[in-house]
Amino acid sequence: MTAKNRRLLLPYSIGLLVILLDQYTKHLVRQSIPLGVSWNPIAWLEPIMTFTHVRNSGAAFGLFPELSVIFILVALAVIVGIVIYYRQLTQASLLLRVAFGLQLGGATGNLIDRLAFGYVTDFVDFRVWPVFNVADSAVVVGTALLAYYALFAGEPALDDASETVVDDVEPYDIPERPDGADCVNPR
Numbered sequence: 001m002t003a004k005n006r007r008l009l010l011p012y013s014i015g016l017l018v019i020l021l022d023q024y025t026k027h028l029v030r031q032s033i034p035l036g037v038s039w040n041p042i043a044w045l046e047p048i049m050t051f052t053h054v055r056n057s058g059a060a061f062g063l064f065p066e067l068s069v070i071f072i073l074v075a076l077a078v079i080v081g082i083v084i085y086y087r088q089l090t091q092a093s094l095l096l097r098v099a100f101g102l103q104l105g106g107a108t109g110n111l112i113d114r115l116a117f118g119y120v121t122d123f124v125d126f127r128v129w130p131v132f133n134v135a136d137s138a139v140v141v142g143t144a145l146l147a148y149y150a151l152f153a154g155e156p157a158l159d160d161a162s163e164t165v166v167d168d169v170e171p172y173d174i175p176e177r178p179d180g181a182d183c184v185n186p187r
Contacts (some may be wrong), residue, residue, distance in 0.1 A: 010094075011086055011101035011117040018105025020133040023112060038125065052125035057118065068114065075111040079104060095149050102142030109135030152179050 001009075033039050033053040040050040058065035082104045086092065092100075110133075113120040122131040 006059035007092065007097065008087075010097045011082075011104060014098060014101025015105035017136065018102060018138045019109045019112070022105070022138070025123070025134050026053070026113065028144060029121055036071065048126065050125050050127070051123050052131055054122045055117075055119040056122050056131075058122075072111065074116050075107050075114070078107045078110070082107075089165075093149070093153065095145055095153055098144035099142045099149060102138040102145070103182040104142075104173045106135040106138030106140075106142060109133075109138070 004035050029051065030053070033051060035055065038052040040046040056065075057068050059067070059071055062129045064070075082100050086097075086100050089096070110120045114136075117159075120133065120135075122133045122136070124133060125131045
């Protein structure tokens with residue numbers, strides 16, 4: 001396999017891993033925790049975090065539950081957009097490839113839920129934050145990486161001074177010394 005093919009496969013591999021982990025954890029929650037019930041396998045973590053089975057038919061944090069069809073269309077557009085845009089990049093950085101893979105997997109994981117059930121299964125409950133899932137986490141981390149790339153890690157733009165050609169500078173003569181030593185003297 002060529003280096004280019006490995007670069008192209010990385011986001012899809014990360015996306016597939018996110019989808020598998022997301023769907024597996026949601027399956028476990030749907031099978032093991034009744035809807036609306038919290039479960040805490042580690043007692044000392046209960047004040048901080050627990051697993052709570054909830055259904056989310058809306059956007060992030062349960063907003064706009066009546067727009068489920070719109071969210072399906074948006075997810076499809078995001079997935080197609082990532083695939084098309086990524087294929088246009090010939091030399092994407094590792095950071096960008098990971099960001100796209102996380103976003104692709106997260107969007108696809110929640111899309112699978114919406115198409116299969118009409119809602120997204122959420123279960124990670126930090127009590128001070130809306131309940132979320134693995135796909136949500138992947139989208140958020142992928143978006144944060146993309147923002148970091150756009151703000152700090154992208155290719156630096158050339159400033160005007162770097163392209164300035166100076167024509168009026170005289171070159172230096174390097175005369176030969178009789179004793180053979182190196183010498184640089186400006187004219």
